[in-house]
Amino acid sequence: MLDDFMNRAALAGLGVAVASAPLGCFVVWRRMAYFGEATAHAAMLGVALSLALEQSIFLGPLFIALIMAWTVTQLSGRVYASDTLLGVFAHSALAVGLVVVSFVTGVRIDLMAYLFGDILAVSTDDLKIIWSGIAIIGALILWRWRPLLLSTMNEEIAYASGYNPRREQLILTVSLAITVAVSIKVVGILLIASMLIIPAAAARNLARTPESMVGITLFVSSLAVFIGLQASYFLDTPTAPSIVCVATFIFVVFNIIGTLLQNN
Amino acid sequence: MTLIRVEDLSVQYGKITVLRDVSLSIEAGEILTVVGPNGSGKTSLLRAIIGSVTPAKGTIIFKPGIKVGYVPQRLNIERTLPMTVKRFLSLTHRLDERTCIDALERAGVSRVLESQMSGLSGGQFQRVLLAKALLGEPEVLILDEATQGLDQPGSAKFYQQIERVRSETGCAVLMISHDLHVVMSASDHVICLNGHICCSGPPASVVSAPEYQDLFGTGSYGTFALYGHRHDHTHDEHTPEVGENHKC
Numbered sequence: 200m201l202d203d204f205m206n207r208a209a210l211a212g213l214g215v216a217v218a219s220a221p222l223g224c225f226v227v228w229r230r231m232a233y234f235g236e237a238t239a240h241a242a243m244l245g246v247a248l249s250l251a252l253e254q255s256i257f258l259g260p261l262f263i264a265l266i267m268a269w270t271v272t273q274l275s276g277r278v279y280a281s282d283t284l285l286g287v288f289a290h291s292a293l294a295v296g297l298v299v300v301s302f303v304t305g306v307r308i309d310l311m312a313y314l315f316g317d318i319l320a321v322s323t324d325d326l327k328i329i330w331s332g333i334a335i336i337g338a339l340i341l342w343r344w345r346p347l348l349l350s351t352m353n354e355e356i357a358y359a360s361g362y363n364p365r366r367e368q369l370i371l372t373v374s375l376a377i378t379v380a381v382s383i384k385v386v387g388i389l390l391i392a393s394m395l396i397i398p399a400a401a402a403r404n405l406a407r408t409p410e411s412m413v414g415i416t417l418f419v420s421s422l423a424v425f426i427g428l429q430a431s432y433f434l435d436t437p438t439a440p441s442i443v444c445v446a447t448f449i450f451v452v453f454n455i456i457g458t459l460l461q462n463n
Numbered sequence: 464m465t466l467i468r469v470e471d472l473s474v475q476y477g478k479i480t481v482l483r484d485v486s487l488s489i490e491a492g493e494i495l496t497v498v499g500p501n502g503s504g505k506t507s508l509l510r511a512i513i514g515s516v517t518p519a520k521g522t523i524i525f526k527p528g529i530k531v532g533y534v535p536q537r538l539n540i541e542r543t544l545p546m547t548v549k550r551f552l553s554l555t556h557r558l559d560e561r562t563c564i565d566a567l568e569r570a571g572v573s574r575v576l577e578s579q580m581s582g583l584s585g586g587q588f589q590r591v592l593l594a595k596a597l598l599g600e601p602e603v604l605i606l607d608e609a610t611q612g613l614d615q616p617g618s619a620k621f622y623q624q625i626e627r628v629r630s631e632t633g634c635a636v637l638m639i640s641h642d643l644h645v646v647m648s649a650s651d652h653v654i655c656l657n658g659h660i661c662c663s664g665p666p667a668s669v670v671s672a673p674e675y676q677d678l679f680g681t682g683s684y685g686t687f688a689l690y691g692h693r694h695d696h697t698h699d700e701h702t703p704e705v706g707e708n709h710k711c
Binding site for chain 1: 550
């Protein structure tokens with residue numbers, strides 16, 4: 200089954216859907232959309248490092264995403280607001296990354312593959328890494344689900360219930376870094392944030408509890424992956440953008456349904 | 464029995480000291496109210512007690528195994544986070560529906576179990592937060608300006624509910640507020656805070672203390688005096704014991 204590139208692509212896409220559904224919900228709830236996007240952009244520097252040092256393409260982005268997220272969390276609120284810091288880090292990392300890549304000699308590098316993903320070229324080894332990352336994210340989120348929700352609603356309530364919201368924030372940050380690292384190959388640096396935000400935003404109108412929102416988000420992103428893959432195959436369109444287009448279409452449809460439901 | 468004892472607590476943010484050498488204790492079953500102007504360190508005191516702020520100095524000692532219920536200032540609920548009242552109540556405790564309904568009734572709100580948190584009115588919302596705090600069967604209930612955003616009759620009703628909860632469950636209450644007179648009538652013990660403890664004691668003696676009058680009373684500090692003054696007039700006829708101590 201894994202011999203067929205379409206099957207591997209579907210499994211990789213499904214992996215991104217599984218990882219980004221719960222995280223995307225938290226990104227939407229905690230207004231971390233820009234944080235997610237900045238982490239993804241900074242991963243370009245990680246890609247460059249991986250290529251320069253001839254390491255796995257997952258390690259560099261994971262490393263950079265972690266460092267950036269940690270630095271921003273530590274520094275924000277002192278002199279600059281966190282969105283300013285994110286802007287500085289994300290864009291300078293993206294720029295430095297692109298410059299570093301140009302120095303890497305030898306293999307001619309297809310930048311487009313990293314910026315927009317290359318889901319059809321996912322190998323069996325890639326799949327193993329992607330799904331290991333997802334297993335870690337899944338375990339982290341399931342383990343910390345209640346404290347994560349509590350800290351999202353109100354930090355003081357979380358403290359009073361004996362949880363430390365800062366530690367929960369760290370868990371989200373780590374999960375986000377892993378998501379970015381395993382998604383680069385599938386949707387590319389520029390479109391990772393869209394898989395975090397659009398399906399979760401689509402789910403919002405139809406959900407009544409946090410859990411149902413994660414469920415609907417997972418449904419939306421999986422559907423987008425499968426339809427997007429098929430569409431790209433038959434229409435010969437770029438795959439990752441096709442997936443995002445389908446997700447956006449579902450977002451619009453769900454919003455119309457949500458509005459109709461509310462009016463009744 | 465002392466439930467929480469705070470000794471020589473100081474809280475600093477960077478180089479700014481917001482609380483200096485504050486000592487107090489909360490006894491079982493009493494309603495202790497902390498009043499003070501904006502920036503007096505009221506919220507920092509509560510945050511230090513629940514552990515979200517690390518004190519620069521001093522200790523906070525809890526009765527071993529104490530259960531604390533916390534009611535925050537009106538939360539800005541993310542409209543993007545879908546949450547029914549039922550799900551919110553069961554966030555910290557696994558609960559059946561009956562327990563949820565009981566807690567909501569004790570907090571004075573009913574028929575909201577399936578409502579979205581973002582669709583509640585201000586008064587309903589605070590009562591749901593109260594119900595959530597009550598679910599842990601706390602020995603002490605901590606309220607941080609819990610009536611912010613409620614109008615005067617709404618706050619008065621809310622504090623009556625707190626008194627009712629105290630007499631039903633016997634839990635102690637620590638609250639901060641700037642609804643001075645509404646709170647005064649419901650408290651056993653009042654602490655007037657302005658970076659340090661200015662004065663403390665039963666409501667009547669605090670209201671007549673010169674330190675309190677400096678802060679809220681008779682016109683030595685511009686805006687605070689205005690603030691205190693306005694509230695005096697609103698509540699003179701409802702709370703004569705407070706009015707008597709004020710010369711307005």
